[in-house]
Amino acid sequence: MKNDSAFYKLFAKYPASFFQLVGQPEVAADYLFDSVEVKERLQVEIKNKAYRIDGVFRPRQPESGKPTIFTEVQSGGANGGTVFAGGQIGSSGN
Template sequence: MKTDSIFYRLFKTFPRIFFELIGQPNIDINTYQFVSVEIKQTAFRIDGVFIPVPNTNAETVYFTEVQFQPDTTFYRRLFSEIFLYLRQNETVNLWRAVVVYPTRRIETADTIPYQSLLSTPQVQRIYLDELGEAANNTFGLRIVQLIIEREETAVTSARELN
């Protein structure tokens, strides 16, 4: 997906954007490294994982998925990937999943098997078109907003970022 690679590059180059997006701007970004993780012996690939850097006090692993296309089995795949990762990485105790959608319309209705997870802070769903005023608070979030901006106005909006 084109948007996956855009977000991967954004999060890799400017990790602060991810933490601003999830409402945690005070996390020390130097305590994390951002990687794409392939789960062994399967075709699963997690879009991105913020893994605590060794010898820091960061503990939470953040799984990030960017979902810009409808996918009726999205949560089935996402939680399979996460739990397989946890099985293969027994030292991970604290984790959060962050799913970035352009809009609620993209989200699948197949949520019943995962309702207990989806209703907790452990899984955060972000809808870029609903960021509202928060999207104007930081340079990073304004860049993210460009991804869902209409083509006719995106160039003008990008020029106004200075």
């Protein structure tokens, strides 16, 4: 989707903007932004696939116990709106 790259550029240049969007600007300084590609290899066919995660916010200090946050942005549809989703997995210290 075309808005994916716009949000990637926004978060890469201004990572604190994500935390402002989710109402937690005070924790922005604790995180680093990155985009990650996950590769999958299918056993039936020798074929590689890759999936890019729109954004990953990792704690600056992994031992802090703060969660790693994954983001996904989708746009389009009948009304042309943008859907922004964020999720977290565990804590970086575990």
